[in-house]
Amino acid sequence: MEHTGLNLTLKVWKQKNAATKGAFESYDVKNISTDMSFLEMFDVLNEQLISTGKEPIAFDHDCREGICGMCSMVINGRPHGPWNGTTTCQLHMRAFKNGDTITVEPWRAGSFPVVRDLVVDRSAFDRIIQAGGYVSINTGNPVDANALPIDKKLADKAFAAAACIGCGACVAACKNSSAMLFVSAKVSQLALLPQGQPERSSRVLSMVDQMDKEGFGNCTNTGACEAECPKEISLENIARLNREYMSAALASEE
Amino acid sequence: MELNSKIPAGPVETKWTKYKSSVKLVNPANKRNLDIIIVGTGLAGASAAASLGELGYKVKAFCFQDSPRRAHSIAAQGGINAAKNYQNDGDSTYRLFYDTIKGGDYRAREANVYRLAEVSSNIIDQCVAQGVPFAREYGGLLSNRSFGGTQVQRTFYAAGQTGQQLLLGAYSALERQVALGNVEMHTRHEMLDVVVIDGKTRGIIARNLITGEIERHAGHAVLLCTGGYGNVFYLSTNAMGSNVTAAWKAHKKGAFFANPCFTQIHPTCIPVSGDHQSKLTLMSESLRNDGRIWVPKKQNDDRKPIDIPEEERDYYLERRYPAFGNLVPRDVASRAAKERCDAGYGVGTSKMAVYLDYAAAIERYGKIEVGKKGLSNISKEEIIALGKDVVKEKYGNLFDMYAKITGENPYETPMRIYPAVHYTMGGLWVDYELKTTVDGLYALGEANFSDHGANRLGASALMQGLADGYFVIPYTIGNYLADEIRTGHISTDHPAFLQAENEVKETLNKFVNCKGNKSVDYFHKALGKIMWNDCGMARNKEGLEKAIKEIKALRTEFWNNVMVPGTVDEFNVELEKAGRVADFIELGELMCKDALDRNESCGGHFREESQTEEGEAERNDEIYSYVAAWKYINAGESELNKEPLIYENIKIAARSYK
Known part of the structure; x- marks a missing residue:
């Protein structure tokens, strides 16, 4: 070189x-x-x-x-x-x-x-995860890992969403300081996988609620987040988050 | 002092089961009144914090990063081992146990390693249940690949980001416990001392890295999950912040440090490009599944790699170790690369590199695709293009990383690689319960010494970190805490807390008041050079003795001439680094002493005085079949204690991969 x-x-x-x-x-x-x-x-x-x-x-x-x-x-x-x-x-x-x-x-x-200087406080992201970015399972004796086969396509999609490194570039890139790409990546990973199904609705409602409480802005679909994401997390995840949120919100109003 | 490893009696297969069913328990009401402090939130720390929080203990966790998700476990690439035998290729708990002991060159404790192999399967089940997206086959079942030092496929993986996915699993379990109020998380906090009262660990002193405030935290037990100390070499694959401080402070308070000289030099890293280099980047061992390692047969061959014909290449690993070929364990592969480069066969501008070549793999995969797709009349270019797609799917992120760092395209030209410091097998001495020589003080994951002997096999660090945190400590800590239920609340007003806090403050003030003329990095780089040259891939008596002298002199110069700008009561990165480097300097000296004491070659520790005629490492079981556990006396003064290693299940043999 x-x-x-x-x-x-x-x-x-x-x-x-x-x-x-x-x-x-x-x-x-x-x-x-x-x-x-x-x-x-x-x-x-x-x-x-x-x-x-x-x-x-x-x-x-x-x-x-x-x-x-x-x-x-x-x-x-x-x-x-x-x-x-x-x-x-x-x-x-x-x-x-x-x-x-x-x-x-x-x-x-x-x-x-x-x-x-160039150091910022991103603890808001941890609090969003605390609101539901997990599968509620304690350490113990879960079933054998291969007892639950998962469609490779779904697993690959979940993995692509899970590649998010939580750096916050999506928020920094967004004119509204929206955290939608970050939140959608976690919601997508768990909504796509069978392990995430039991808490699918409560998770999305609770994580979006926390995101709003933290003061992140709204998403206006300009796509700056996807363009700047170092892990190239796809905007598709935001679309999925919106669908997940809509159906969860509708179901919870019944 | 007599070291009691507290290995349960009975056959190795039943030790853990028997232990678990007879160990003392703490009832749920009492758990609520017991505080556990966990320092470090990597795989070991996060999994321990989550699991102990779930059990009902009151947990306080600390990390120096801005979020527990950033711990360096996140950077582990290749995979995690488990004896699932999903591939039906003859794997078993015993095989994993055997491979790990042999891989560690017969310097690890049998009982601990057997337990590790035993719980390995539970880890995969647990992680899958958490939603960790492991790689899968089209049938929906989990995929496996090979790693060095084994002949079965037992490595589970998530592309080249296995550590990330496992850590995010443990992190999410941890954050769930934070939300439930069972774990109190302290980010941007660094532990600067342990507080010991009447022989029992009662808390820690931590610095809030944002405000500089010194805080006292009390607990009935303290778990150090603070990783390894590879950064003692300055250049390593560790994160910039990875440090030995927590472990070293514990060592100074009475915890023995075991086998400090056992360092893993990873064979496949991107070579150093200049003096500005701040860290080295690993290229996953999984690349050795498909890549072939070679150097030119001619010394100082300046031709481009693609211009060197097949018959003029020396695939030295395949030549020297036909049974394992490119998949020999890390220590063997590293030494072989050094041997070729030292002999004048190295490549690249620095001549300190070897090639890792994917041309053959690309063509092989291309042909498989042609077969799968039933194509005919296909040109070589088209086969190569198909093969590149397959390689891209398997290793794309690693190839991209290589391209970004070097500016070269690894799909077109072989990668240049060279060994780099990666992992430290040594660490705080612990017994079967993961307890150090100080009561109530535990060490988990890379911070302890127990499972990998003198060399760790690939994909076993993630396994050990999670085994310790999810499946070992939740049982063993109860055995200690059961006797702590009457202790009650621990006050941080005790004079021992005050004294520890004052000592911490005094040291910090010393740094900022020194006002010397050399930066912290200057000292860190100087230490790294000494360590790499004399306590690196090859060591000898003369060099180690010289290094010890040089480190002593460096320590004196550091304390007289270090320049730390700013004050103690603010966000001050240089101050953080100064504390860490001060501890690395003391540790470096101990590593050299340990290497000097061990006049044999085993695993990653290669003493030039102890080798066969063919240059293979020569162990000396008669004299050195022990764990070297060092007791701290004073800065630069330590006392050696020996824990004899007894092999009841595995017959010690010369380690051969030929």
């Missing part, structure tokens, strides 16, 4: 904590290898800041292999940056050109308050 050194200008959101106002600050980084990941470029910047006695930029990250869902940067206006189907940690610097100015912001949504 070619190792090209990039010189870049970064405009990064700095905010001390949830109570104070934030602002963009500019930084220059030099000789960035195109083989670096975007977060490794931030490591270089932070080392630079620390060595000059300044405070480093706080950002969330952990696995750095695109699966934990912790990293969360809006890069040049796009959650997780320019590459489709890619988390921030898997974005590599070959996506940029020498001399580029890159703007980096946290997820912007009322339900995701800023903790510091």
Whole structure:
């Protein structure tokens, strides 16, 4: 691979904590290898800041292999940056050109308050799962796993929905800060599988209710969430969520 | 100190059943008055928190991430083993037990491993019942694949995201208990000490990572489910936050640390590309099912891989180990790659890589598709295209990841891979009940040492984490807590809590007041280099002695010259890292000491002084058939205790995969 050194200008959101106002600050980084990941470029910047006695930029990250869902940067206006189907940690610097100015912001949504700089509080997602994102079964002695054959097509669809990493890019991408893609992924996974049937109605009602309580906006079907989702969770799931919600709501009114 | 592993009497097949039916119980009314603290929410922690919450205990769970769903178990790719024998290929509890003991190079405890194999089937049942979407065949039944070190297909999987799906299952069970009020979840909290009163664990000191506040939490028992310590090498496949701090603090409070030098170096990772590298990415072992590993037969061959003809390639694993071929266990595959690269046959710009080639698999799958579809007059290009589709369905996400990181297309050119630190078999010493040498303090999952000996087989980490959390601890903890029902509420006003809190605060202040001129990462990288060079894939006396000296010097320099910006009472990432690196430095020294003590080669531990003429690892059962359990005395000073390993069911033999 070619190792090209990039010189870049970064405009990064700095905010001390949830109570104070934030602002963009500019930084220059030099000789960035195109083989670096975007977060490794931030490591270089932070080392630079620390060595000059300044405070480093706080950002969330952990696995750095695109699966934990912790990293969360809006890069040049796009959650997780320019590459489709890619988390921030898997974005590599070959996506940029020498001399580029890159703007980096946290997820912007009322339900995701800023903790510091690029770090936000996504505990609302945990509370939505608490509202029903599970099958109510205790640890114990369930039946043999193969006693319940499941149509491969359904299992594959359920798996595709279950691939959601809960990063919140869908919310950050949405002009209404809607969490519909996240909620629909979990509702779909469990509505498609036989294990999820007993709680199918109560689950969808309860999870949607919690989503509303958390202050997430409504879905207007613009599809920005699907376009920015690093796991390419399909909009079909939102359609399914709507159907599930409708039939559950109708049934519960009887 | 005499180490009592508390292995129940009787034949290995009945030990667990007998234990379960005779162990003390805690009645439901008493469970409500007993607090259990669980640190870490990966597979072991989340499954334990959910299961103990279901039983009615009052559980408090802690994780440093922003959600329990982010624990690093989520990154496990390939699968989870279980002795279901769904494939009718001769699997059984005994086989899984045997493979695990042999895979661990006869350095694991028989009774624990047998229990692991025994409960493996329940795990699959439990996960399926939770709605975990495992891969399935067209008939609707579960699919299996092969993994290294075995000759049966017993690995269950969900594409290359098995860890994610299992963790989300355990996470959802945990969140259900949170909703029911049985579990109190503390995210963005890091445990910084254990509190021991009169020899019993009574709580922890934790730091709220958002506010910097130091908190006291009391409990009748504490479970450490905090994963492994691979990040002592700086570069590893672990998450950036994975650390040894909780386990190390426990060690300093009296918990013995067992076999610290047993490190798993995984053979198939994406090679290091430069000094900026912050972590290494694993390419699942499942890729060795279909991929063939080779290097050129000529040294320093600079041709492109596709220009090197078949007869000029050395498929060195197939050559050296015909019985297991590309599916030899991880330690064997890693060493063989290192051997070829050291001998000058490595590939890529760094020459520290070997090829993992899918060309043959793509063609083979293409031909199968041609047969299935009854096609005729098909060109080679069309066969390849069909084969690529099949490979894409099986390994697509892994191939995509490789392409993103390296900028190369693995469907067209072989992948370059090299071994990287992946898992640590060592950990806190525990007895049969998963209890450490401190009363009331337990260690589960990768944080303990018990099941994988000197080398873990692929797809066994997920199995152990969930076995410990779902099926072992719910039984064994009762045996301790049954005697705690009269303890009553534990006050955090006890002087021991105050003292622990003050010590934690003092250390944190030391970091921010040091105002040196080197960053935490500088020290972490320096430690990693020492560890990788002298306590990595090959170790020798001279190198280890040098490493111990260097680490001691590094420790002194760290405490005198580390630069931690910011304050203690705010969200401060550098401060978090400083605490973790301080503990890694102490651990690194102990690992080198342990490696120095064990002058034999076994599993992932390869002492250059102990090898056969063909360069295979040579074990020394007469002297080293023991668990090395280290007791902490002072920083840089430890005392070795030995738990002899007794094999009653499996005949110890030289481990051969030829």
